[in-house]
Amino acid sequence: MSKKITFDYWADLYSNRTEFMFSSEIRDLLALSARPDIISFAGGLPEVRAQNFQKLEKYVKRTLKSDGDINIQYGCSDGYYPFKTKLIDVMRLEGIETVEEDIITTTGGQQALDLLAKIFINPGDTVITESPAYTGALNSFKSYEAKIIDIPVDENGIDISILEKKLKELEKKKIQIKFIYLVPNFSNPSGVTLSFDRRKKVLELAKKHRIIILEDNPYGMLRYEGKPIPTIKELDIRGDNRNVIYLSTLSKLLAPGFRIGWIVAPHPILEKISLGVQSTILCVSTFTQRIAYEYFSDPSWVDNIKRFKGIYSKRRDIMLKTLKGNLSSIASWSKPKGGFFIWLKLPDYLSTKEILADAVRNKVAYVPGSGFYPDERGLNEARLAFCTENTERIEKGIKILSKIVKEKIKLYKSFK
Numbered sequence: 285m286s287k288k289i290t291f292d293y294w295a296d297l298y299s300n301r302t303e304f305m306f307s308s309e310i311r312d313l314l315a316l317s318a319r320p321d322i323i324s325f326a327g328g329l330p331e332v333r334a335q336n337f338q339k340l341e342k343y344v345k346r347t348l349k350s351d352g353d354i355n356i357q358y359g360c361s362d363g364y365y366p367f368k369t370k371l372i373d374v375m376r377l378e379g380i381e382t383v384e385e386d387i388i389t390t391t392g393g394q395q396a397l398d399l400l401a402k403i404f405i406n407p408g409d410t411v412i413t414e415s416p417a418y419t420g421a422l423n424s425f426k427s428y429e430a431k432i433i434d435i436p437v438d439e440n441g442i443d444i445s446i447l448e449k450k451l452k453e454l455e456k457k458k459i460q461i462k463f464i465y466l467v468p469n470f471s472n473p474s475g476v477t478l479s480f481d482r483r484k485k486v487l488e489l490a491k492k493h494r495i496i497i498l499e500d501n502p503y504g505m506l507r508y509e510g511k512p513i514p515t516i517k518e519l520d521i522r523g524d525n526r527n528v529i530y531l532s533t534l535s536k537l538l539a540p541g542f543r544i545g546w547i548v549a550p551h552p553i554l555e556k557i558s559l560g561v562q563s564t565i566l567c568v569s570t571f572t573q574r575i576a577y578e579y580f581s582d583p584s585w586v587d588n589i590k591r592f593k594g595i596y597s598k599r600r601d602i603m604l605k606t607l608k609g610n611l612s613s614i615a616s617w618s619k620p621k622g623g624f625f626i627w628l629k630l631p632d633y634l635s636t637k638e639i640l641a642d643a644v645r646n647k648v649a650y651v652p653g654s655g656f657y658p659d660e661r662g663l664n665e666a667r668l669a670f671c672t673e674n675t676e677r678i679e680k681g682i683k684i685l686s687k688i689v690k691e692k693i694k695l696y697k698s699f700k
């Protein structure tokens with residue numbers, strides 16, 4: 285959009301809702317990520333260059349050759365059925381046993397979040413999120429005017445004792461929580477993983493207090509060490525399969541440009557989501573779902589994941605090593621076992637927003653922490669994405685960032 289400031293002739297006509305719509309700092313920073321001179325730890329951009337483009341071309345050609353007229357036609361609002369058979373295989377690898385009828389495809393995970401917010405949230409309704417939480421989810425919930433209660437995470441995910449206390453308190457006040465939003469595997473932005481015991485406990489609490497859990501799992505397959513932990517959905521399926529709405533995306537498994545996500549939920553909820561799809565997009569692109577169907581019909585997609593994991597784990601390792609070598613006595617950070625993100629905490633007198641200006645001048649970008657809290661906390665925190673840059677640039681970028689941080693600390697101490 286043009287940066288030119290113009291008088292808004294229509295300002296009095298917008299819905300109240302637009303007051304609660306915010307631009308994600310990450311989206312703004314993505315423009316920086318596109319500049320080759322900037323070492324970007326900002327957007328969580330997957331390494332799509334590692335895809336086999338010749339194979340992708342083959343899948344596109346096959347899509348056009350076989351039933352081409354159907355594949356570029358409108359499709360079913362619930363998703364392209366043959367592709368859903370492939371999603372069953374993908375989810376089975378994560379331990380989730382489900383059927384095609386339990387799935388709706390969406391235009392990316394972001395639309396899944398928006399649809400779920402749309403069907404559940406009335407203005408003023410309460411939702412619970414982990415804290416810090418994925419900005420895209422916070423922005424979606426806020427745009428439907430939700431009241432967000434955020435519960436802190438530690439190295440094992442959401443703090444259960446604080447959650448339990450909060451739920452009791454809200455129940456006493458007769459406040460019905462619409463849902464608890466969690467990214468249990470290698471969370472965006474904190475990088476932490478919810479432990480098995482806490483997954484069981486959170487589900488137990490959800491059942492006790494009659495609450496839905498939104499389990500958002502874009503990164504589950506990108507584990508670089510340790511054993512996979514059952515998803516909360518899997519635990520729910522072993523029981524009455526009532527409380528968990530599972531969502532995921534192909535953005536990190538295939539490529540974000542396909543804009544394909546999906547939701548697994550109990551049928552009455554799916555019916556409402558389907559109505560939401562009809563009123564917003566009619567149907568997800570049949571064309572991209574069909575290409576994705578071809579992609580997941582070729583067993584080599586599993587090898588692609590292995591290749592991705594090899595690339596990302598090396599990048600994670602170099603970022604952790606360089607942080608350790610340069611900021612050990614000054615800062616702390618999460619040690620993710622997978623995914624894309626490291627959460628950095630600087631001394632509380634430093635502002636990562638202020639430091640960002642210096643960092644960008646020195647050709648390094650990251651996302652300041654405040655955007656991941658509903659109320660602009662996290663001023664001394666930042667999200668560092670290790671997925672985008674190669675190892676040399678990661679090492680260089682972290683060294684530059686560390687130097688700036690050290691200079692800021694020196695300056696602060698000189699005033700004390």
Ligand SMILES: Cc1ncc(COP(=O)(O)O)c(C=O)c1O
Pocket residue numbers: 328391392393394395418420467472500502532533534535540544545
């Ligand atoms: C936790 C989480 N959920 C949802 C999304 C949205 O993904 P997409 O819309 O690309 O499928 C992202 C993207 O980074 C994410 O990290």
